[in-house]
Amino acid sequence: MSDNLVEFIKERKQKLNAVIMAHYYQRPEIQDLADLVGDSLQLARDAAQAQADVIVFCGVSFMAESAKILNPEKLVVMPEPEAGCPMADMITADKLRKWKASHPEAKVVCYVNSSAEVKAESDICCTSSNAIQVVNSIPREYPILFVPDKNLGNFVALKTGRKIECWPGYCPTHQDVTAQEIQEMRARHPQAPVVVHPECRPEVIKLADEALSTGGILKYVEKSPAREFIIGTEAGLLHQLEKRFPDKVFHIAREEFLCPNMKLTTLENLAYVMDTLEHKVEVPEDIGIKAYHSLERMLNIS
Template sequence: MTIREMQDEIIRLKKEKDICILVHAYVGHDIWEVADFVGDSYGLSKQAAAAPQKNVLMCGVRFMAETCKILSPEKRVYLSHSDAGCPMAEQIGKKVIEEFKKKNPDTTVVAYINTTADLKTVCDVCVTSSSALQIVNNIENKDILFIPDMNLGGWIREKCPDKNIKLMQGGCPTHALISKTNVERLKAIHPDALLLVHPECRKEVVDLADYVGSTTGIMDFAKKSDAKEFIIGTENSIVQHLQMECLDKRFYELSKECVCRNMKLTTLADVYNMVKYGECEEIIMDEETRLAAKKPLDKMLELGG
C-alpha cells in the first residue's frame, strides 16, 4: 500500500466510523493530509468539542488528548500512540503545587496548558503560549506562580513588570536545545532571513528574535510577511509545513536538534490501524478529575476570551 492509498483509506474509514482526526502542528505532513483539523493543543480541543463526530483521535501527545476529554466528556477520545507523552507536562507533580498553595494561599497558580489533567486540578487558570500574556495581564492578583515552563514564564514576567511572577525549574527539553550559537551560525549563512522563535526557547535566543510567538503565530507571521527567508526556532516539522504552503519562500531550521521525539512517535500506520482495526488507547477519566481540571480551562476562557 502506498502513502496515498493509505491516506485515501483513512479518509474513507474515518467518515464511515464517525471519527474526527485532530493533528498537532508538530506531527508529520503525511498525517496532516488526513486531518479534520490541524493546530495547537487548545485549538484542537475546541475543534473537537465543536465537531459533530462522536469519536476523536488526537495525533499528538497525552495531555492534548486529556484536554479533549475534559472538554468533550460525551465523546470517545483516543491517543494515536500510547507512549507519546510530554516531558514538560510531567515535570511538576500535583503534590508540589498543593504544598506551594498551603504556604502561599494568596498566590494565583497559572499553568501552561502543557500540563497533565491531574496537575490542572490544583491550578487556578490555564494559558496557552498565544494567550499567556493577555491572561496574566487580566489576573487581578499581582502574586503569580507560573508553571511549568520557566522560559515562557520568564518571557511573560519581562512583559508584565507590575506582576510578582514566581517560576519553578521546568521547560521544554526540545526547545531548550536551541542556543545563541545556533542563531549566530544561521544568521551568518542567511543574513536576510527573519528569526521567528517560540517563547519556550531560552532567553538568549528569544532576545535575538524578530518575532516571538506560538507555533500557529509563527506560521501565520511567515505566511503574511513580505519577507522571503525565515529561520524557524521551534519544532523542525514546522519548516516542512511552511515550505509546502509557501513555495515562493525559504525556511531554515534554527537547530537540527529541535525535534520532538514524542510527536514523531505517531505514524500514518498508527492512524490507519486505529480507523481500520480500533487499535488505539482510549482516554478514560473519572468525572471528579475532569470537573476539577476543567475549572482552570474555564477560567482561561473567561480571562482570555
C-alpha cells in the same frame, strides 16, 4: 502501502463519524490527513466544538486529555498512547499542591502542556498563544505561580511586568537550541528574520526578532515582507509553512529540531487505532470537572 493506509483511514473516519486532529509538530503525512491541524489553543477550541462521535487525537497525551476534558461524553483515542511530554512530567499535582500551600495568596497559571491533575489544581490554563492575555486577566494584586515551563513563564513576566514565580520545568526540544546556533544561522542568512517559540531559553529569545507560538509564527510569516525566515521551533511546523507559503524560504534554527514524542504517531498506528478504537483517553470525572474549569476560563478570555 501508504496509499492503502490512507484510504483505510479515510474509510474508517467516515464510518465512525470521527474527526482527526493533529498538532503542527506531527509528521507531514499525519498533518495532511487530519481534518484539523493547529496549535494547542486552536485544537482546544476545535475540541470544544467537535461535532463528531469520535476524536482521534494525533499529538501528545496532555493534548488528547484536554480534548477528553472538553468532551467528556465523546470517545477520544490516541494512535500512540506512549506519546507523552517530558515537560508535562516535570510537575505533579502533589508537588503543585505543596507549592501552592507555601504561596496561599497566589493564583496558579498552568501552561496546557501539563497533566489533567495539574490543570485541576490550577486557577486558569494558558497556551503560548494567549499566555500574556491570561496573565493580564488576573488582577494585579495577585502574585502568580506559573507551571511547568520556566521559559514561557519568564517570557510572560517580561512582557507583562508581573511578578511571576516559575516552576523550573522546560521543554527539552526547545531548551536544546543555543544562542550560538542562532548567531551562526543569522550570519549565514543575514536577511532572514529569526522567529522562535517562547519555550526557548531567554538568551535565545533575546537574540530573536520575535518569540511567538506556532500559530503566531504562521501569522507573522503571512504578514512579513521578508522572503526568508529562520524558524526556532519543532521542525513539523516547516511543513505547514512550506505548504502555505511556497514562495518563501524557511531555515530551521538547528538540525534535528524534533520532538521524539510528537513523531511517535505514524500512519500505521493511526490506522490501527481507527480499526480497533483501542488507546482510549480517560480522565477521572472529579479531575476532569476541575480541569475543565481551568480550560474554560482560558477559552472564555481568548
